[in-house]
Amino acid sequence: MAVTFAATPRTQQESAPRPPRRRGRAARRTLIGWGFAAPATLVVVGLSIFPAVWAFFISRTKWNGIAPATALGWRNYERIVQDPDAAAAAKHTLVLTLLFVPGSILLGILIAVALNQKIRLLGFYRTCIFVPYVASAAATGILASFVFNPQFGAANEVLRRIGLPTQGFLENPNQALVVICLIALWGEVGFCAVIYLAALQDIPAELVEAATVDGASRWRVFLHITLPELRPVTVFTTIWQTITAMQLFDLIYTTTRGGPMNSTQTVVYYIYELAFQTQRLGYGAALAYLLFAVTLLLTLIVMWYSRRNGSESF
Amino acid sequence: MKWRLPFSPWHLLLMPLALIFVLPLVQMVLTSFMSAQEINQFPPKFIPTSLHLEGYRALLSESHIVRWFANTVLVSAVAVVSHLILCSLAGYAFARLKFAGRGLAFVVIVATVMVPMQLLMIPTYLMFARIGIVDTLAAAFVPWLASAFGIFLMRQFFLGLPVELEEAARLDGAGTLRTFVSVVLPLARPALATLAIFTLLSSWNDLLWPLVAISDDTKFTLQVGLASFQGTRRTEWSQLMAGNVIATLPLIVAFLVAQRRFIATMTFTGLKG
Numbered sequence: 001m002a003v004t005f006a007a008t009p010r011t012q013q014e015s016a017p018r019p020p021r022r023r024g025r026a027a028r029r030t031l032i033g034w035g036f037a038a039p040a041t042l043v044v045v046g047l048s049i050f051p052a053v054w055a056f057f058i059s060r061t062k063w064n065g066i067a068p069a070t071a072l073g074w075r076n077y078e079r080i081v082q083d084p085d086a087a088a089a090a091k092h093t094l095v096l097t098l099l100f101v102p103g104s105i106l107l108g109i110l111i112a113v114a115l116n117q118k119i120r121l122l123g124f125y126r127t128c129i130f131v132p133y134v135a136s137a138a139a140t141g142i143l144a145s146f147v148f149n150p151q152f153g154a155a156n157e158v159l160r161r162i163g164l165p166t167q168g169f170l171e172n173p174n175q176a177l178v179v180i181c182l183i184a185l186w187g188e189v190g191f192c193a194v195i196y197l198a199a200l201q202d203i204p205a206e207l208v209e210a211a212t213v214d215g216a217s218r219w220r221v222f223l224h225i226t227l228p229e230l231r232p233v234t235v236f237t238t239i240w241q242t243i244t245a246m247q248l249f250d251l252i253y254t255t256t257r258g259g260p261m262n263s264t265q266t267v268v269y270y271i272y273e274l275a276f277q278t279q280r281l282g283y284g285a286a287l288a289y290l291l292f293a294v295t296l297l298l299t300l301i302v303m304w305y306s307r308r309n310g311s312e313s314f
Numbered sequence: 315m316k317w318r319l320p321f322s323p324w325h326l327l328l329m330p331l332a333l334i335f336v337l338p339l340v341q342m343v344l345t346s347f348m349s350a351q352e353i354n355q356f357p358p359k360f361i362p363t364s365l366h367l368e369g370y371r372a373l374l375s376e377s378h379i380v381r382w383f384a385n386t387v388l389v390s391a392v393a394v395v396s397h398l399i400l401c402s403l404a405g406y407a408f409a410r411l412k413f414a415g416r417g418l419a420f421v422v423i424v425a426t427v428m429v430p431m432q433l434l435m436i437p438t439y440l441m442f443a444r445i446g447i448v449d450t451l452a453a454a455f456v457p458w459l460a461s462a463f464g465i466f467l468m469r470q471f472f473l474g475l476p477v478e479l480e481e482a483a484r485l486d487g488a489g490t491l492r493t494f495v496s497v498v499l500p501l502a503r504p505a506l507a508t509l510a511i512f513t514l515l516s517s518w519n520d521l522l523w524p525l526v527a528i529s530d531d532t533k534f535t536l537q538v539g540l541a542s543f544q545g546t547r548r549t550e551w552s553q554l555m556a557g558n559v560i561a562t563l564p565l566i567v568a569f570l571v572a573q574r575r576f577i578a579t580m581t582f583t584g585l586k587g
Contacts, residue, residue: 026414029411029412029413030413030414030415031413032411032413032490033407033411033412033413033414033416034407034413034415036403036404036406036407036411036490036494037403037404037407037408037411037413037416037419039400039403039404039460040400040401040403040404040459040460040464040465041404041419041423041465043400043456043459043460044423044426044460044461044462044465045419045422045423045426047434047438047456047457048426048429048434048462049422049426049429050437050441051433051434051436051437051438051441052429052433052434052437054437054440054441055433055434055436055437058436058437065440110327111328111331114324114327114328114331115328117322117324119321119322119324119325119328120321120322120325121325121328124332125328125329125331125332126573126577127336127570127573128331128332128333128335128336129331129332129335130569130573130576130577131335131336131339131566131569131570132335132336132338132339134515134562134565134566134568134569134576135339135519135562135565135566136518136519136521136537136540136561136562136565137519137521138519138521138537138540138541138561139342139537139540139558139561139562142540142541142544142554142555142557142558143338143339143341143342143555143558144338145544146341146342146345146551146554146555147338147341151356152353152354152355152356152358153358154337154338154341154358154360157357157358160357186334186335186338190335194577194581195581197581198581243430246430247430247431247432249432249521249522250521250522250537253521253522253525253541254521254540254541254544268430268432271432272432272522272526275435275436276526281436284436285433285436285437288430288432288433288436289433291430291432291433292428292429292430292433295428295430296428299428
């Protein structure tokens with residue numbers, strides 16, 4: 001790669017020719033240090049910072065990837081504000097995030113607490129609940145479009161058996177986004193549960209015992225001891241799951257491809273369509289930058305809020 | 315009078331949940347062995363009457379699925395091996411070696427985690443097009459050669475190791491690389507296993523990037539292949555499910571075999587990532 005060749009010799013030149021002995025040793029250390037660190041650093045930085053800067057320049061142009069780009073200044077960004085498709089996509093991403101993040105955290109805590117009991121079949125439960133996490137989002141999406149198929153899917157069959165009206169699910173514009181959220185929860189909740197389970201097992205047993213001896217009920221112990229102890233982990237899961245929800249792509253691609261009637265077209269899906277289906281690279285890059293800014297802002301807000309409340313996790 | 319359940323009430327929560335999580339996967343496997351008629355029957359059936367292999371047979375003869383499987387194995391293998399080497403080297407440098415620019419480089423690496431893939435894919439695609447590796451397998455694995463997460467994970471692990479062993483090796487006259495390879499790496503086995511599993515999961519399951527970078531259907535990875543099937547064979551459910559089984563089973567088997575390690579990996583991602 002061009003980047004690799006350009007950057008490796010430079011770092012060596014900076015440190016190599018220094019005659020006095022002590023300096024020579026420092027230079028040798030730097031050389032060894034970079035020898036260890038440079039390959040991975042170049043891959044990571046070369047494939048993120050460099051394209052990120054490039055994306056910024058692209059975002060200020062009108063470009064289809066082939067013909068010469070036309071400079072637009074900030075006009076792409078101004079257009080996003082007036083674009084009804086972008087607004088709809090932002091709304092869908094917001095709804096998805098607001099359903100997915102609290103859903104996965106509450107369900108994750110519930111499952112973790114249940115798996116932390118000393119009961120039978122625990123190994124069986126654990127395996128069943130965690131196994132969807134290793135299945136890819138693509139496979140999950142294809143499987144889900146079978147299960148939620150209105151005609152012969154299992155979901156409607158269950159509804160029929162218990163005497164409820166059948167649903168359109170992924171083919172109904174009012175339901176598709178919620179169904180996608182449920183599928184995402186199915187695939188990702190195991191991750192939250194594992195983290196909470198580990199956190200629960202880290203809570204000192206003396207804390208719980210002391211409270212129980214003092215006569216606190218199990219529910220009060222949970223509310224006043226367990227939950228506060230889980231707060232730092234919750235900061236992490238909130239950030240992680242928010243990023244997961246905001247960047248959800250694979251599942252939408254393999255279930256609805258943004259439909260029906262654009263009801264599941266999220267921001268990332270819209271960016272994909274702009275850049276790789278309709279070849280509007282500049283506009284797509286501008287939208288991607290806006291998404292990045294929002295993600296960054298949300299992350300900083302959650303971190304600031306948690307720090308203010310004294311539950312640092314980073 | 316107090317009435318008591320003969321079993322813990324937690325089962326009332328866990329049993330339905332466990333079934334909701336595992337039954338779709340069971341149905342996936344069962345459906346892959348059904349004939350088209352059986353699948354289209356009404357009311358739907360859950361268990362095939364006999365073992366139909368039509369889905370698998372059609373898949374093997376009409377698509378490049380074997381090729382896709384090999385491609386995915388190759389991409390994931392390169393990703394895992396490269397991650398293990400590059401990230402442990404860099405992680406060790408950032409944890410132990412002192413060199414000019416170390417602090418800055420590490421901060422920049424950690425900051426890259428915030429940049430979303432959607433922002434990078436346009437310029438990365440253009441960059442790969444210029445070097446001429448778009449539409450080759452290299453395009454699929456180059457982004458997986460190393461990751462900020464991997465470097466961070468290894469650094470955290472090395473920071474937690476006692477220095478004395480390394481110092482002893484240095485006193486015995488071993489150089490930095492010798493010390494790293496023969497003293498440090500053997501101690502790092504648990505962290506390396508975690509890194510390998512994490513890389514395997516994410517590179518095997520990646521869809522967005524290979525979808526963007528590869529359009530030649532002999533160079534697809536399994537995930538891209540699955541998605542492309544779905545577009546062309548919307549109603550051939552036995553074939554679609556057979557494809558799903560082929561793409562998912564290796565990871566599920568690996569999960570069942572090494573469950574403890576997998577769960578440790580997920581926890582590590584969560585608590586220290």
